[in-house]
Amino acid sequence: MPELPEAETIARDLDRLLSGRKLADVRLTRRDIVHGDPRPLSRLLPGRRIRRVYRRGKRVILELDPATQLIFHLGMSGRLTVCPRRRSLDPHTHLTIGIAGTARELRFTDPRRFGGVWCLAGGNQHRGRPLPELGLEPLELTSAGFRRILNRRRQLKALLLDQHVIAGIGNIYCDEALHAARLHPLTKTDTIDPKAADRLLRAVQSILRRAIRFNGSTIRSYRRADGRTGSFQKYHRVYQREGTPCRNCKTPIARRTVAGRSTFLCLNCQRMPVENTS
DNA sequence: AGTAAACTCCGGAAGC
DNA sequence: TGCTTCCGGAGTTTAC
Numbered sequence: 001m002p003e004l005p006e007a008e009t010i011a012r013d014l015d016r017l018l019s020g021r022k023l024a025d026v027r028l029t030r031r032d033i034v035h036g037d038p039r040p041l042s043r044l045l046p047g048r049r050i051r052r053v054y055r056r057g058k059r060v061i062l063e064l065d066p067a068t069q070l071i072f073h074l075g076m077s078g079r080l081t082v083c084p085r086r087r088s089l090d091p092h093t094h095l096t097i098g099i100a101g102t103a104r105e106l107r108f109t110d111p112r113r114f115g116g117v118w119c120l121a122g123g124n125q126h127r128g129r130p131l132p133e134l135g136l137e138p139l140e141l142t143s144a145g146f147r148r149i150l151n152r153r154r155q156l157k158a159l160l161l162d163q164h165v166i167a168g169i170g171n172i173y174c175d176e177a178l179h180a181a182r183l184h185p186l187t188k189t190d191t192i193d194p195k196a197a198d199r200l201l202r203a204v205q206s207i208l209r210r211a212i213r214f215n216g217s218t219i220r221s222y223r224r225a226d227g228r229t230g231s232f233q234k235y236h237r238v239y240q241r242e243g244t245p246c247r248n249c250k251t252p253i254a255r256r257t258v259a260g261r262s263t264f265l266c267l268n269c270q271r272m273p274v275e276n277t278s
Numbered sequence: 279a280g281t282a283a284a285c286t287c288c289g290g291a292a293g294c
Numbered sequence: 295t296g297c298t299t300c301c302g303g304a305g306t307t308t309a310c
Contacts, residue, residue, distance in 0.1 A: 075304085076302055262302085288301105292298105
């Protein structure tokens with residue numbers, strides 16, 4: 001499930017593989033993965049040069065020349081890979097784009113179709129569902145900025161997962177960061193003192209940076225742009241580790257549902273603060 | 279008004 | 295072997 005570290009890894013892979021290349025033929029076999037009018041894709045993309053590929057939140061963005069952005073959201077099961085054109089297509093491959101002057105193509109595959117594609121070109125107003133605004137980048141957050149985010153009354157985990165507030169954290173890295181910072185996912189955000197807020201921000205950032213260093217976590221379907229897996233799943237301390245001893249205190253890791261998501265935590269290290277009701 | 283929960287999309291995987 | 299249930303990112307709807 002691509003979150004920030006996986007999207008960052010894919011974007012770096014694609015930047016290395018594709019920067020400076022021109023796009024060629026577009027083949028769209030499932031039009032409803034494109035938001036807005038899908039027809040411009042084959043009109044706008046061929047011949048455009050890839051200036052760079054980067055990430056914003058969980059999105060992978062191809063910045064094209066002249067001014068066009070091709071934006072991929074990978075959802076749960078989306079893959080964005082570069083491979084030889086002659087290789088057989090995986091099932092659920094919805095979009096392929098040839099890379100001019102090579103025998104390779106970019107492929108977007110997404111069995112569950114929770115992902116999507118947006119093509120934004122200068123002057124080409126985007127009919128259909130607009131691209132939702134994203135919150136702040138967690139790796140660029142300051143201590144003061146993070147305190148402002150927490151300055152409302154919400155469940156901590158729900159807030160960290162809210163892409164409109166802070167962009168890029170999903171279920172894996174949320175649970176890992178909460179455990180590292182020893183905070184209960186149901187903690188009300190307006191009860192978190194500045195010291196705990198700093199501890200949490202440092203946990204979020206160090207886990208995301210380490211996950212990027214290990215090219216993300218391959219739990220099920222996630223692959224890098226070249227098809228390789230990530231390896232950060234080896235270092236998960238709570239995610240999908242129900243019943244195994246906590247690395248701090250040996251208490252078996254518990255599983256709960258929070259904000260509609262399965263949530264892994266240590267009930268000893270991550271205590272729910274008692275609210276002062278007086 | 280702001281927050282939270284339920285519902286929806288979908289197919290792979292787990293469980294019975 | 296085959297059926298049912300679970301799962302989740304994020305938008306929408308509903309309730310408090």
